[in-house]
Amino acid sequence: MSQESYQQALDDLQAAGQLRRIREVEPDGLPHCVVEGQPAIHFSSNDYLGLSRDPRLAEAAIEAIGRYGTGTGSSRLIAGTNRLVMRLEETLAAFKGTEAALVFNSGYQANVAILQAVLQPGDYVFCDRLNHASLMDGVLLSGAKWTRYRHLDLRHLEEKLAKTPRETRKWIVTDSVFSMDGDYPDLKAVADLAEQYGAMTLVDEAHATGLYGERKRSGLCETFGVSDRITLQMGTFSKALGGAGAYVAGSRVMIDTMINKARGLIYSTAMPPASMAAALKAVEIVQTDASLRDRLWENIRHFALACAERGVEIPTLKSPIAPVLVGGSAVALAHGQALLEAGYFVQAIRPPTVPANTARLRVTITAVHKPEHLDGLAERLAALKPAESAAGR
Numbered sequence: 001m002s003q004e005s006y007q008q009a010l011d012d013l014q015a016a017g018q019l020r021r022i023r024e025v026e027p028d029g030l031p032h033c034v035v036e037g038q039p040a041i042h043f044s045s046n047d048y049l050g051l052s053r054d055p056r057l058a059e060a061a062i063e064a065i066g067r068y069g070t071g072t073g074s075s076r077l078i079a080g081t082n083r084l085v086m087r088l089e090e091t092l093a094a095f096k097g098t099e100a101a102l103v104f105n106s107g108y109q110a111n112v113a114i115l116q117a118v119l120q121p122g123d124y125v126f127c128d129r130l131n132h133a134s135l136m137d138g139v140l141l142s143g144a145k146w147t148r149y150r151h152l153d154l155r156h157l158e159e160k161l162a163k164t165p166r167e168t169r170k171w172i173v174t175d176s177v178f179s180m181d182g183d184y185p186d187l188k189a190v191a192d193l194a195e196q197y198g199a200m201t202l203v204d205e206a207h208a209t210g211l212y213g214e215r216k217r218s219g220l221c222e223t224f225g226v227s228d229r230i231t232l233q234m235g236t237f238s239k240a241l242g243g244a245g246a247y248v249a250g251s252r253v254m255i256d257t258m259i260n261k262a263r264g265l266i267y268s269t270a271m272p273p274a275s276m277a278a279a280l281k282a283v284e285i286v287q288t289d290a291s292l293r294d295r296l297w298e299n300i301r302h303f304a305l306a307c308a309e310r311g312v313e314i315p316t317l318k319s320p321i322a323p324v325l326v327g328g329s330a331v332a333l334a335h336g337q338a339l340l341e342a343g344y345f346v347q348a349i350r351p352p353t354v355p356a357n358t359a360r361l362r363v364t365i366t367a368v369h370k371p372e373h374l375d376g377l378a379e380r381l382a383a384l385k386p387a388e389s390a391a392g393r
C-alpha cells in the first residue's frame, strides 16, 4: 500500500463535508479582498484593528530590515538576540506587568514550546474543553496527565482540582478569548481557584492582546486585575497586533525555565527583524492610541444591533468574534459559498476545529469595517435562515 490509503482518507473527509482546501485570498485595501477571483468584504481576518496595513508598522519594519536585514541567522541562544528583540521583551514585560518576557516565532510554536518546557510526566493539567489546538498539542507532547473541564465551567474545574492529590504540580490552562466562540472565562475566579488548590496558570491572550484592559490594553488579565496572579500570560502579535510571532510573560524563574527547556525556542531561528520591529511598534500604538480600539467596539455594537434587528441569532458579543451556528458541515460550507457570491467573505468553520454538529460561520468584526458593510452582512445572514432549517442539521 502506498499513497492510496491517503486518497481514501481524503475521500472520506470529502464525504463527511470535512475536506479542507486552501483558497487564494488577495487583499485589496482593507476591508476588501478578492477570494479566488470573487471580490468581497473581508469578515474572516483576526487583524481586528487593521494594524497589518498601518504605515507606522510598515515603516518600523522597513527600517529594521535596513539595519538588521531580512533574517536573524541563528537561534536566540546562539546569536539571534539583537538589541531590537531585547527592547521588545523589556517593553512586553512592562506591558504585561511581569518581571520578564520572551518572544517566539508564532503562537502555535509558543504554546507547544511553553507547555513542553514547564510540564513533565507526573504533573496534572486542567484544560478548558475548547482550548486552542496548540495548547492541547503542547500538553500531549509533555507527557503530563491531563483532563478537560466543560467550556467555561469553573465549578467543573474545581471538582477536578479537588480530586487531585495536593502535593502534585498542577497547571490550569485556558484561552482568554476563545477563538471560535468569542467568549471568555472569569479570570479572577480562575486565579482564585488556582491559589486555593495550589495550581499554576497559563492564559492564552491571542485574541485579547491589544483589545482589552483599560489602561494598557494588554489583554483580559488586565481587565480582571489578575496580571500579577496568572503564572504565564501568553499572547500573539499575529492578530490584533497585525504582525507575526508570539510572547510569554511571567516571572524571571519561569522565563529562565523556558530559555533552558523550551525546544521550540532553542532549536528555531530567531524571529525576523521586520517582525520584531512591527511588534514593538504595535505594542506602543495600542497603549497610546485608543482610536482604533474604540472604532472596533463601536462596530461590534453596530453589528450586534444589526443582527438583532433582522432576527439573526448570535451570542452576546464580548469580542470581535461572532459565531453564527448552523450545525452541519455541508450547510456551513453552502452558506459560506452563498455569502461569498453575495460579496461577503465569511469562513465556514467545521469539525474538528469545533465540536461535532457545531459547524458555524465565523464572522470577525474589525475597526476598518464601515456601517454599510456590517448592515449588508447582517442582511445576508438573515436571508440564509430559511435555507438553514430546510437543509436540516
Ligand SMILES: *Cc1c(COP(=O)(O)O)cnc(C)c1O
Pocket (backbone or CB within 6 Å): 106, 107, 108, 109, 111, 132, 134, 175, 179, 204, 206, 207, 236, 237, 238, 244, 245, 246
Ligand atoms: C491563533 C491562535 C494561536 C496561534 O497563534 P499563531 O501566531 O497564529 O501561530 C494560539 N492560540 C490561540 C488561542 C489562537 O487563537
